[in-house]
Amino acid sequence: MSDSLRTRLIDVGVDLVTSEGVHALTLREIARRAGVSHGAPRRYFPTHLELLSAIARRGFTELAARGSRAIEDSGLATTEPREQIAVLGRVYLDFALTNRGMHELMFRHDLLESNTLGLREASLPVFGLLVDLVGRARPDADARVVAGSLLANLYGIAQLWSWGSLQLATGADDFAPLLDAALAAHLGPEGR
Structure with a gap:
């Protein structure tokens, strides 16, 4: 996993909170929109x-x-x-x-x-x-x-x-x- 994926996860989160609000910021949704498995964000963000x-x-x-x-x-x-x-x-x-x-x-x-x-x-x-x-x-x-x-x-x-x-x-x-x-x-x- 590269730093570019870390940045992409944050970018997706920023887009998601901007368009849909805080309630939409689940790990699963961010991973889905970033095109990675739902467990992938935990490699950079354990919590x-x-x-x-x-x-x-x-x-x-x-x-x-x-x-x-x-x-x-x-x-x-x-x-x-x-x-x-x-x-x-x-x-x-x-x-x-x-x-x-x-x-x-x-x-x-x-x-x-x-x-x-x-x-x-x-x-x-x-x-x-x-x-x-x-x-x-x-x-x-x-x-x-x-x-x-x-x-x-x-x-x-x-x-x-x-x-x-x-x-x-x-x-x-x-x-x-x-x-x-x-x-x-x-x-x-x-x-x-």
Whole structure:
């Protein structure tokens, strides 16, 4: 078995979670779609958690790349940290809402607790960037706490938006006002 099969199994898992959600991620289905026997994935991933962690790790890598690219493309890389945080917030919410299955998988507590394949470490680049930016935007506060609270707020917005709850409760048809409110709550009013 080669590394290309390992990569193919992860690719199939990413495609499957994207198209059908977390519930579809069985070893048997991934093997079937990869064109191998149902026991073949166990050669690279002895447990189901290991394969799920490898798939979730791909999600964190993609989210980090999108965030960095969006900041770079916006031309804000050397300007106001608040604006960069807003860009990251939009990227996060867009990712979560267009990749619901992957987003759910990435934050599964059993995967993060097991830290299989260094999944926790894979989640840190985006959070580290957020902590750095919050520290620059709010030098008066504990940046890790504020960034963690903001991330929890964004996660909640993503979940409630995907269920349709926030649209019903707020009458909003776009998450932008909610993102602005979250930024104001955690960073203070704009122009502060």
